[in-house]
Amino acid sequence: MYCGTHDMVYCLKCIATKHRSCSDVTNLTDAAGSSFRQNEIARLQKESKSMKELLADIEKAKQEHVVLLKEKRDQIQRRVQEIQVSMIEHIKTLSKQANVSLDETYAKGKDKLESDIAVVNRRRSEVEKINEQLQSKTQVNQEQQFVKVKLCQQITDDAKHLHAEFESGGQVSVEFEENSNVMEQFLEVKSLGKIEQFRVNRKREIQRQEEVNVKMQNDQHTCWIVDICKLGSGRFILADFNNIKVKLMDTDHKVTDHFSVQGQPTGICKISHNEVAVKLNTNNIELLSVGTRFSKLRSISIKEGGNYRGMIYTAGKFWVGKSAGVDVYDINGTFERSVAKFRPCQMIVCQNSVYLTDYNDGIVCFKSDGTKRTELRDSRLENTTGVCMSCDGTVYTIDELSKKIVIFSRNGKCLGELVPDVSNGTEPESLCYDDKNNCIIIGFTPSNTVTVLYLI
Incomplete structure (x- = not known):
């Protein structure tokens, strides 16, 4: 049967159940004889051909979009890689700066310690020398003895001052105070960026x-x-x-x-x-x-x-x-x-x-x-x-x-x-x-x- 209200052909069951209220229902013989025209076949052929071409164009466009989408993905991947390399290079730079600073601080501390050791060695040699002089049994007069005692006392006092200075000065060390903000801020970052899908419309109005x-x-x-x-x-x-x-x-x-x-x-x-x-x-x-x-x-x-x-x-x-x-x-x-x-x-x-x-x-x-x-x-x-x-x-x-x-x-x-x-x-x-x-x-x-x- 043909339903003129919906301009479509249906089986008898559909007509009886779903199109009972439609007023323009006829059998196929009457419908084909009264409203069907040969030129509608030509029109439909033309319309279907045009639609076929439009669908082909859409398919072609979609295929091109697949290529563009892949290019976009590759572009984002390259950018993510650039960010990764940049971050690694920056971390390497910070690490290098820290090591340079550490080496400089270590060298200064080491030079100071070696200088102190040299001073201690000189003082120790002087103290050993006065010990030998004081133990010497060579006969000297009272004036010479007085001079020797005073000189030995001066060397001993200098050694005492040096010992006190080094003892109060403490040990030379080197420490590392970590910049906690670097690690905290780094760990707070949950992503390198937001990946979103956008529909790019050709129509921009x-x-x-x-x-x-x-x-x-x-x-x-x-x-x-x-x-x-x-x-x-x-x-x-x-x-x-x-x-x-x-x-x-x-x-x-x-x-x-x-x-x-x-x-x-x-x-x-x-x-x-x-x-x-x-x-x-x-x-x-x-x-x-x-x-x-x-x-x-x-x-x-x-x-x-x-x-x-x-x-x-x-x-x-x-x-x-x-x-x-x-x-x-x-x-x-x-x-x-x-x-x-x-x-x-x-x-x-x-x-x-x-x-x-x-x-x-x-x-x-x-x-x-x-x-x-x-x-x-x-x-x-x-x-x-x-x-x-x-x-x-x-x-x-x-x-x-x-x-x-x-x-x-x-x-x-x-x-x-x-x-x-x-x-x-x-x-x-x-x-x-x-x-x-x-x-x-x-x-x-x-x-x-x-x-x-x-x-x-």
Whole structure:
């Protein structure tokens, strides 16, 4: 029988039990005679052929994804191996330093003991000599006897003083005071990193857009959010150049606190779970702790770069943007080297790679040692300012002029645009990815709001 309600053929048992309430039920002869058309066979053949091709394309894509997944696994394995080698090399370096220090301390102690032994031997020889003189039966006059006694007494007194000095000084030894933090912190680490599976969608679109107010009551000027960084707690720090502040934004994108810094901020980055560094136009970097409120830890000075955008912290080093490149400093502000030959804007770091927008048509990626890894370029970009990266390694950059967000894979392949375009009349300056809400936060100049793009 044929059920017109469900447009499908069924056996008599199914018709009687499951399609009793359907009104359009006929036998096959009537159904084929009234509604069946030969052209439906051709249409179905065409449709099935098209579907066959689509399924073949999907199968091919899945096979390619198997290869890409294996490449990704191999890449992670190589990175784990690099971390292992790096850790072992660092432990070897620490061990070598400890042994060098031990050898130096041992040599000093040994030299002192050998010097003391030589002094004792001289004194002992002198004491033996006076004993022989005192036991001598050679006849001398009273004056000579007096001189000999006084000289012997002097040598004896010197020997007594030496003995007392050595006895009170104790034994020379060498001890090892272990840095317990090294072992404790090492044992607290439960993994080298988090292994997660992500579904990388080809479709990248904006689901909705929100404008979030970041202006505070005591702000005297229109905000200029030059940089944004995300803390380990999931909160965000906004660097407001115009109001000379850094602002704390919670996980629901509400500004809850601020801290007035000693100069206009030009860059900000995370240095630990709840600590950030703020680069100022005074050529100082302020280190802040972020709990329920801000507190200042200390300041360090740099020789150049305060007036220029961008800063990140990686492998114990600060990368600081300047007029024509990037300078690298240690945690105390000691200059080490220069990298890059262009003026950067925003910088981000992922594992051992640093991504810098270059006010041009893309992004330049460097290894942590300063060597260039790759470039991410596209003709739709003219003046890149902001950059961020999602959890799956997708890189987003925004163009200051066109306000387009162009997407790249981590290895540099352009994946197209994030559509639709960002609808905001001011110039975009900075990006930050919020993995909790799967959205991108955009800072502008001048603007009292940041834009939050929730992605599909």
